[in-house]
Structure formats: structure tokens, C-alpha cells
Amino acid sequence: MSSEPPSGAPNDLSQFTERERNLLTVIEREKHELEGRKARLQQELEEVETSIIKTQRRYGEIYNARSPTDTLPNEILTAIFRESQQISRLSGVVDNPIAEVTISHVCSHWRRLAMLAPSLWNVFRYDGAVAPQIPLDRLHAYLERSQTHTLDIYLSFTGSGEGWSDQLDMLDTIAPHFSRCRTLQVLSDNDTHIDDFLHKLECAQLPLLEYLSICPDRWHEPPDEYIVSDWNANVLLNGAAPSLKYLRLDSTSLCDFRPPLSSITHLRLEERRRGGMTKFSSNVLDDVFTLPSLETLSIWGDLFFQTGTEYTGASLVEAKRLKHARLEGRKGIVTQYFLSHVMAPALETLTLALVRLDIPLILRDIDLFPSLHTLSLLRGAYGFGPDTLVNFLPFMNITHHIKRFILASPLVQFLAEAMAPPPGSDLHVQAKQIWTKVEEVVINVDSRALELSYKPLIVAFPNMKTLRMNEECRLNIAGDPAWAELQARMKFDIIEFSEGDVLIPCYWPPGPDWMDTEEDPYVFMSTLTIGP
Known part of the structure; x- marks a missing residue:
């Protein structure tokens, strides 16, 4: 049976005797007093917990001041942070929690140093296939904490499925920072279309960009397969990316995204899941092999149209600087x-x-x-x-x-x-x-x-x-x-x-x-x- 008054008439006590009414009044007053006491105790508990945290922090500051790490100059301790961050990536698997996040949660001294080190926050990686959530807030934090430092951005939407519209918000968030990007990698598939992002990238100014991977892996449907006899650069023109030296494209980005290659040192043209309709002739192959700065080259998939008759007519070309080739x-x-x-x-x-x-x-x-x-x-x-x-x-x-x-x-x-x-x-x-x-x-x-x-x-x-x-x-x-x-x-x-x-x-x-x-x-x- 409920101890609360009837919901229809909570204050109607006419049916009770005077003695019962007096008793109910006393009980209700006692309940209110207990509720007030509970609220005061909860507030006091919160204040005690806050005091414990502050006390622990003060204790840690004094105690840690004698620790070998905190006696190091700030510059050396920050350098150790950066090395720890790099080591966490060498295994091929990104740690969770991420190294820089863990460092910033150890103590107030470490957190202050981490917040003042833009180089700890200039590398952002997201793998949608395994990520439990879209870390849009974390991206905003990294962009802010990295200040004016160069950015290395790695985004993979491949395999994340449909309905993740916030992924496109990540691309929109990055776009205003193009001028700071040193590395920009975007891998996707037919579930997450990055066409709008590519349009923004085509005419953007990226003076610091050195490494670019654009692999939308999205099926295009032109009327027929068509053969291209020269590269025909059509994006990032007029010196928009003067420092670009690494370029990775898949067979679908090749359809309509072709930057200039004259300064490229490392070139990867690799088909992923979907084959593009654009095919290049042996003339383009010769142009690729003889790029003046090319040192590493990777070609995979049905990207070049050849019949086999090219062997008899083609003359010898020289790849002067090519050191590593995968074909x-x-x-x-x-x-x-x-x-x-x-x-x-x-x-x-x-x-x-x-x-x-x-x-x-x-x-x-x-x-x-x-x-x-x-x-x-x-x-x-x-x-x-x-x-x-x-x-x-x-x-x-x-x-x-x-x-x-x-x-x-x-x-x-x-x-x-x-x-x-x-x-x-x-x-x-x-x-x-x-x-x-x-x-x-x-x-x-x-x-x-x-x-x-x-x-x-x-x-x-x-x-x-x-x-x-x-x-x-x-x-x-x-x-x-x-x-x-x-x-x-x-x-x-x-x-x-x-x-x-x-x-x-x-x-x-x-x-x-x-x-x-x-x-x-x-x-x-x-x-x-x-x-x-």
C-alpha cells in the first residue's frame, strides 16, 4: 500500500479524526525535515569529495615535486611526451586511450605542459570501421590545442556503413584549416560520399601540404570506358600545393581528381574495391616513369589500357631517381x-x-x-x-x-x-x-x-x-x-x-x-x- 496521500485530494483530511489529522501533520513535517537533512548531507558529501580531490592534488604536487620526472626541465619532459606518443603508434595499432589523452590526465603539472605543447595535438586519426563513436568534439579540441602547428589528419570512413552524417561534419570542420595541413588522408567507400569535400579541396590553398591520400572508392557511371592519353592535371593548380611530394589515389578518384605530378616524389595509383572507368594509355605510363622527382612508385589494378603491341614500338625511357617500384x-x-x-x-x-x-x-x-x-x-x-x-x-x-x-x-x-x-x-x-x-x-x-x-x-x-x-x-x-x-x-x-x-x-x-x-x-x- 502506498504511503502517499490519495492523488485526487492530497490535502483533504476531513474524513480523519482530529487526532489523526494532528498525527499526519507531524509525520509530514518530519518527512520534510528528513528530506532537508538529506539534501544538506548530499551537498556536504559533494563538498567533501571536492576537498578530497583538492587535497590529493596538493599532496601529489608536493610529493611529485621530488619524483625524477617532475624535476626534469619542462622542455625535456615535453620531449618525452612526444616520444611516448610516437612509440604508441609504431605497433601499427592506435592505443585506446590515446597516448596524449592519457598524458594529460596524469596530474595537473603534466596536463599544463600537455596543453602548452601544440605538437602533441597536431596528429588526428579516425577509423570509422572500429571507432565506437564519431569524435567530433575531440577533433575540435585537437584543432584548438594544436594552435598554429602543422596538421596531420588521417580519416578512414571505409566500412563504417550508412547514416553517419557526422563524418561529413568532420570534413567540414577540417576545411577551414587546409592552410595548416601537412598530411591529409581521406579513405572512404560508396556509403560515405566525400564529393563536397573534394570540391572544397580542388581550389583550396594548401601551402604546407606534403602528403595527400584521396581514395573515395565510389563508383562512377560514365557512358563508356574512356582512354586518356595524358595526365591532364585538373585540381590544385597555379601553385595551390607547392610542397606536395606524396600522392595516393585510387581508381575512382582518378576519374576526376588529378593534381600536378611534377614535384611528386612518392606516387601510389592503386585500385581498391571498385574499378574506375578511366584508363590511361602507355603514353601516361612513360610520363609517370620519367617524372623528374619520382623515387617510389606503386601501381595496382586495371588502370592502364594496353594491348601488348606497345612492346615493339616503344623506345627506352629513363627513370632517373626511381628507387622503389611495385607493379x-x-x-x-x-x-x-x-x-x-x-x-x-x-x-x-x-x-x-x-x-x-x-x-x-x-x-x-x-x-x-x-x-x-x-x-x-x-x-x-x-x-x-x-x-x-x-x-x-x-x-x-x-x-x-x-x-x-x-x-x-x-x-x-x-x-x-x-x-x-x-x-x-x-x-x-x-x-x-x-x-x-x-x-x-x-x-x-x-x-x-x-x-x-x-x-x-x-x-x-x-x-x-x-x-x-x-x-x-x-x-x-x-x-x-x-x-x-x-x-x-x-x-x-x-x-x-x-x-x-x-x-x-x-x-x-x-x-x-x-x-x-x-x-x-x-x-x-x-x-x-x-x-x-
Whole structure:
């Protein structure tokens, strides 16, 4: 039964006797007094808790004044904060809570220093696929705390789904700060359209911008596939981004977002989930290979229109500063075109995702890649046939300087056969005598592909000092009596993908690897265990 008066007539006491009315009045007065006492106690509790916090803060200030960290000069302690922040990113996973946020909550002294250090707040990262909420307030705080410091912005809306309109508010929030951006990465998909943001970016002034990744991965529907015979820069013109040196585009941004390339040092043109309708001719390939400042180049996907007839008519071009190249596309024709028509005297590493074996390379009398030391072969090959080895020998000769060989491809069986010459086979003898400078071999294939191939493949590298392979392969061949002998003459390592082990060379700035390796097709392909 409720102890409250009837809701219809809370003050109607006419039905009670005078004694009952007096008693109800006393009880009601007592209840009000208790409620007042409760309110005073709650207020006193809040005051006590506040006093405890203040007392703890005063205690901490005195006690921490003797701690080694707080006796450090503010400049050194701030530098330690920055180093802690960088270390938290090196693992490839952003810490939660974020390092700079944790630092600012340790004590009042640390918080004051953190708030006065713009460099702690100039890097903002958001991954919508795993983020529990859209941190719009945090973005505002970072933009304010970073003051006039240069900004590094990394936003990924990929996989976050529909209905996240606040994500577009993040882009609108960044737009007024374009002039401070040093790094700007925006990855998206067909659920989050960034067209309005791109329109703002096209004509903006970005004097400090060095690193730009624009990958909307949004399907465009032009009437037909169309071929472009030159780059036709159409955005960020008239010196709008004079410092730009790193550019990453996907096949859909290529449709209508093409900045000038003359100052680009690092270029990535990589298809993601959706293929664009724009295709570039071999003329554009030549223009890309011969960019005056280009040092690293990555091409993935069906971006270039080629029929194979370009091999006979194209002349040799020189990529003077190119140091690292990763190539894939259109049944290996892009790879074949590069190997036949590009001289790269500074090239150090070459990663190929698809090798063409049915079209012979154009042989040259000059050493095309005299500085090449690392070769990575991923996925497989196109066009196996009776002339496979005949066509593959020129490829081996072109890359004969290599000292490090990375193999994540079913080619392991073919190479084992090619480099284990049967009696009277001149071609196999030639193959065995080419890659003699190799000192390190890295193999990531299915154990069935390696089971019958590892001995002839390993013996084919007489100067090999280090062998790396996945755990499955090691377990499969460890019982072979010849394995102990092989271990005795070389260093052996296991590939640890669980610890972020990346097989192929990664030379993509800026900063720690986690900043721009999202959805990297080459890293993804090299970490798969390739079947036979």
C-alpha cells in the first residue's frame, strides 16, 4: 500500500479524526525535515569529495615535486611526451586511450605542459570501421590545442556503413584549416560520399601540404570506358600545393581528381574495391616513369589500357631517381612494359605482383637496374607454356644483381625446376648461374608447394646466408635429413605475421608505418600463404 496521500485530494483530511489529522501533520513535517537533512548531507558529501580531490592534488604536487620526472626541465619532459606518443603508434595499432589523452590526465603539472605543447595535438586519426563513436568534439579540441602547428589528419570512413552524417561534419570542420595541413588522408567507400569535400579541396590553398591520400572508392557511371592519353592535371593548380611530394589515389578518384605530378616524389595509383572507368594509355605510363622527382612508385589494378603491341614500338625511357617500384595490372602487361622499356639506374627494390611468361622481354645491351638488390614476387605468373623458361631467362638476367629474394607466389615450383638443371639442359644450367649473388631468401607459400621444391631451390643459391619461411613450411620439411645440414650453413628465421612482420619493402612516408598502410594491396598479398 502506498504511503502517499490519495492523488485526487492530497490535502483533504476531513474524513480523519482530529487526532489523526494532528498525527499526519507531524509525520509530514518530519518527512520534510528528513528530506532537508538529506539534501544538506548530499551537498556536504559533494563538498567533501571536492576537498578530497583538492587535497590529493596538493599532496601529489608536493610529493611529485621530488619524483625524477617532475624535476626534469619542462622542455625535456615535453620531449618525452612526444616520444611516448610516437612509440604508441609504431605497433601499427592506435592505443585506446590515446597516448596524449592519457598524458594529460596524469596530474595537473603534466596536463599544463600537455596543453602548452601544440605538437602533441597536431596528429588526428579516425577509423570509422572500429571507432565506437564519431569524435567530433575531440577533433575540435585537437584543432584548438594544436594552435598554429602543422596538421596531420588521417580519416578512414571505409566500412563504417550508412547514416553517419557526422563524418561529413568532420570534413567540414577540417576545411577551414587546409592552410595548416601537412598530411591529409581521406579513405572512404560508396556509403560515405566525400564529393563536397573534394570540391572544397580542388581550389583550396594548401601551402604546407606534403602528403595527400584521396581514395573515395565510389563508383562512377560514365557512358563508356574512356582512354586518356595524358595526365591532364585538373585540381590544385597555379601553385595551390607547392610542397606536395606524396600522392595516393585510387581508381575512382582518378576519374576526376588529378593534381600536378611534377614535384611528386612518392606516387601510389592503386585500385581498391571498385574499378574506375578511366584508363590511361602507355603514353601516361612513360610520363609517370620519367617524372623528374619520382623515387617510389606503386601501381595496382586495371588502370592502364594496353594491348601488348606497345612492346615493339616503344623506345627506352629513363627513370632517373626511381628507387622503389611495385607493379601489377592487366594480366602482367604493366610489369612486362616496365621491364622492357625502363632504365632505372637508382632502382633498389622491385616488387611484382604478376609476371608475364608468354611474352619475351625486349633484350637490351645495357644494364637496366644496376642498383637493384631486392626482388619480391607475389601472387603468380600469367602465360605458362612450352617457352616459359626461355622467356623467363631474360627476366632473371635483368635482375641478376639481387641479394635479397622474396617469394610469395606459386612460382616456387617453377623456379625450383628451372634452377635444378637435368643432364644436358643448357637452359637450366644458365638459370642456375644467374642469381648467384642472393644472400637472403624469404619464402611464404603453402607447405605443399614447397615440399618437393625447397632443396633444389635452396641449393640454387650457393651464397645464401639467411632463409626465412612461415611456420607451416618449417614444420613440413624439418623431418628431412638434409634439413640439419642446411641449418648448419645458414641463419634460419620464422616469419611472424602475428607481430606485424611485413615481408616486402615498405618505403611509403610519412612517419610510422601505421599512418598510411591501410588496405595496402601489396602488404596484404605478401602476408597471405600462397597455395600451390
